[in-house]
Amino acid sequence: MNTALNRKQIAWRIAQEIEEGSYVNLGIGMPEMVANYIPKDREIVFHSENGLLGMGPTPDKEQEDGDLINAGKKPVTLLEGGSYFSHTDSFAMIRGGHLDLCVLGAFQISESGDLANWATLNNSKPPGVGGAMDLAVGAKQVFVMTEHCTKDGQPKIMEHCSYPLTGTGVVNKIFTDLAVIDVTEEGLVVREKVVNITLGELQNKTAAVLFEPKVCELRAPIL
Amino acid sequence: MIDKRVDTIDAALSGIEDGSTILVSGFGNAGSPIRLLEALIDQGAANLTIVSNNAGEGEFGLAALMKAGRVTKVICSYPRSAGSIIFEELYDQGKIELEVVPQGTLSERMRAAGAGIGGFFTPTSAGTLLGANKETREIEGKLHVLETPLKGDVALVKADVGDRWGNLTYNKSARNFGPTMAMAAKLTIAEVKTIKELGEISPEHVVTPGIFVDRVIKLREEQ
Numbered sequence: 253m254n255t256a257l258n259r260k261q262i263a264w265r266i267a268q269e270i271e272e273g274s275y276v277n278l279g280i281g282m283p284e285m286v287a288n289y290i291p292k293d294r295e296i297v298f299h300s301e302n303g304l305l306g307m308g309p310t311p312d313k314e315q316e317d318g319d320l321i322n323a324g325k326k327p328v329t330l331l332e333g334g335s336y337f338s339h340t341d342s343f344a345m346i347r348g349g350h351l352d353l354c355v356l357g358a359f360q361i362s363e364s365g366d367l368a369n370w371a372t373l374n375n376s377k378p379p380g381v382g383g384a385m386d387l388a389v390g391a392k393q394v395f396v397m398t399e400h401c402t403k404d405g406q407p408k409i410m411e412h413c414s415y416p417l418t419g420t421g422v423v424n425k426i427f428t429d430l431a432v433i434d435v436t437e438e439g440l441v442v443r444e445k446v447v448n449i450t451l452g453e454l455q456n457k458t459a460a461v462l463f464e465p466k467v468c469e470l471r472a473p474i475l
Numbered sequence: 476m477i478d479k480r481v482d483t484i485d486a487a488l489s490g491i492e493d494g495s496t497i498l499v500s501g502f503g504n505a506g507s508p509i510r511l512l513e514a515l516i517d518q519g520a521a522n523l524t525i526v527s528n529n530a531g532e533g534e535f536g537l538a539a540l541m542k543a544g545r546v547t548k549v550i551c552s553y554p555r556s557a558g559s560i561i562f563e564e565l566y567d568q569g570k571i572e573l574e575v576v577p578q579g580t581l582s583e584r585m586r587a588a589g590a591g592i593g594g595f596f597t598p599t600s601a602g603t604l605l606g607a608n609k610e611t612r613e614i615e616g617k618l619h620v621l622e623t624p625l626k627g628d629v630a631l632v633k634a635d636v637g638d639r640w641g642n643l644t645y646n647k648s649a650r651n652f653g654p655t656m657a658m659a660a661k662l663t664i665a666e667v668k669t670i671k672e673l674g675e676i677s678p679e680h681v682v683t684p685g686i687f688v689d690r691v692i693k694l695r696e697e698q
Contacts, residue, residue: 301578302502303648318505319649325503325556336647338654338682339502339528340586343579347599371604378530378566379575380553381605386579389598420602420618 255448256429261472262397264289266355266427269395270296274352275345277301277387279369280324283355283397289475299351301383303342306334323383346383347390354391356384358398358423360413363460365423365435367396368415381418388419400428401457409433409440410459430454432470439463444470479641479691480670484514487664487692491520491629498585498627498656499527499537503556506649508633508666509536510694515631516543524548526585526627528578528652532558541565550625552578577605580622582655588624589658589687596621627660634683637667641688642681650682657687664690 257265259282267289270276277299278284287309290296298307300322307322308329316327330336345351360368367388370381388394401407409426426433431454432444441463445454447470455462481487488511491497497515501507507527513536523546530549531538538561540546546565554562554573565571576584577599587595596619600606610621632653634643643665645653657663665683670693 300648302505302651317647319647321503321505321648325505330647336645336650338650339578339582339652340655343582347579347583347597378554378563378573380551380555381575381577382553383578385577385599385603385605389601390579417603419599 255446257446257470257472258429258475259285260475262427262429264472264475265432265470266395266397267291269425270294270353272296275299275305275350277346277351277354277391279354279356279384279387280382282357284324286355286397299342299345300328301339301342301346301387303337303339304328304330304334305337306331308334343383343386346386349390349392351391353393353395354387355395355397356387358396358408359415361396361398361409361423361426362413363409363411363435363440365421366413367394367418367423368413369418371416373415384418388422393424394422396423396426398426398428400430407457407459430457430470433462441465442467444468446470478639479685479688480639481690481692484511484692484694485518487511487690488514488518490662491515491518493520494522495520495628496524496526496626498630498652498660499525500630500632500651500653500656502528502648502651504532506633506645506651506653507536508631511631511664511666512536512540515540516545521545522547524550526550526581526625528552528581529556530554530559530562532556534561538562541571546571548572548574550574550576550581552576552581575605581625582652584622584625585627585652585655585659587622588626589655592624594621594623625659627656628662630656630660630663632657632663632665634665634667636669636671636676637665637688637691637693638671638673638676638685639691640673641665641685641691642676643667643683643688644676644680645682654683657683662690663688664692666692666694669693
C-alpha cells in the first residue's frame with residue numbers, strides 16, 4: 253500500500269502550518285498550490301515579487317488582465333486591501349526580513365539547511381535565478397516543498413548539495429511526500445512521517461542522518 | 476517652459492548611441508515598452524547591453540531587437556521563459572553574453588545607481604556561484620557580498636499616465652522595474668497611454684516624480 257502524500261496533500265499539510273496574519277511568498281510551481289488549502293478562518297497575505305501584496309486567486313478568463321500577473325507570469329487578482337509597488341519595494345520586503353514565510357521548491361537540501369533550487373549541473377540551457385536567492389536569504393522562515401526523492405529514486409536530502417546553491421543554511425522545515433523534517437542546529441529532526449514507512453526505510457531514502465526523538469503520524473485528507 | 480512630451484518615436488529615441496547600456500522595464504510582458512524596443516531597431520543603435528528582468532519572448536519587443544542583432548549582452552535575473560526562443564538561439568550560438576543577477580540585487584543595484592550609492596553589501600548570493608569572486612564581509616554574523624551600482628545610459632520605461640513635467644503613474648503589476656530604472660539612467664524615456672495636464676495627476680499619486688524622466692511619449696496600446 254502506497255501511503256505517500258500526493259502534491260495536493262503536501263500543499264495541504266504546509267497550509268496548516270501557516271499562522272494567522274502571516275505575510276507569505278509562495279515560490280513558482282508546486283508551492284503555489286499551498287494557497288488552495290489555507291484554512292478558511294485564517295487571514296494570510298500573499299506577496300508576489302513582481303509587486304503585489306494581497307494577491308488573490310486566478311481570475312475567470314474574461315477578467316484576465318495582462319498587467320496583473322504573478323511571479324510565474326500567470327494572471328491573478330488583487331484582494332481588497334491589496335497594493336501594488338515597484339520591484340525595489342518588493343525586494344525590500346523580501347530582503348529586509350518583512351516576509352514571515354516563503355515556500356520554495358528544491359532540487360536538493362543539505363542537512364545544514366543549504367538549498368539548491370536554481371541550477372543543475374546541466375549547462376546546456378542558460379541559467380536563470382529570478383528571485384530565489386533573495387527569498388531564500390530574506391524570508392524569516394523558509395519551508396521547502398518537495399518529493400522526498402528524485403524521479404529515479406535518488407535522495408534529495410543529503411549531507412552536502414552537489415548542485416549549485418541558492419543559499420546556505422536557509423531552510424527551516426522540509427515537507428515531503430513522506431515526512432516533515434525540521435532543520436536544526438543539531439541536524440535533521442523528523443517530526444512526522446507517513447504511517448506505512450518505517451524510520452529505517454525513511455533513512456534509506458535520505459542521504460543524511462535523521463534524528464527521531466518523537467515522530468508523529470503525517471496525515472492529510474484525501475485530495 | 477518645461478515640456479518633456481515628444482510627438483514622435485524618432486524624437487523619443489534620438490541620440491541613443493552604439494554601445495549603450497539600456498535599462499528596459501517589464502516583468503514578462505507586463506510593463507515592457509514593446510513599441511519603443513521595436514522602434515529602436517529602426518533607430519539603428521547597435522552593440523547594446525540590455526538590463527531587464529527577462530530576455531524577451533516570441534519575436535516582438537526585446538526579442539525582435541535581439542533578432543535584429545543589436546544586442547551583445549543581457550543582464551537579467553531570469554532569461555528563460557515560455558517563448559524566449561530568440562534569446563536561447565543566440566545564446567546557444569555564442570552570439571550573446573549573459574550576466575545572471577538575483578532579482579532583488581538587480582533592482583537594488585539600479586536603485587543604488589539612481590540614489591548615488593557606491594555599492595552595498597547583501598547576503599543574497601553569498602556562498603553561491605553568483606557570489607563567487609565578489610568582495611565579502613561578515614556583518615552581524617552573516618556573510619555578505621559587495622554589489623556595485625548598475626547605471627544605464629538610457630532607460631526605456633512603460634508607464635500609464637504622464638504629464639509634461641514627466642510625472643508618471645503605472646498600471647497594476649506593470650509598475651515592477653519602471654520607477655527604479657527611471658532614476659538609474661542618464662536618459663529616461665517613458666512610454667505612456669495617456670498624457671494629462673499638469674495637476675491632473677494628484678501629487679499624492681505620482682509614483683515617479685518628473686525629475687527622473689527626460690522624455691514622455693504617448694503611444695497607443697499594442698494590439
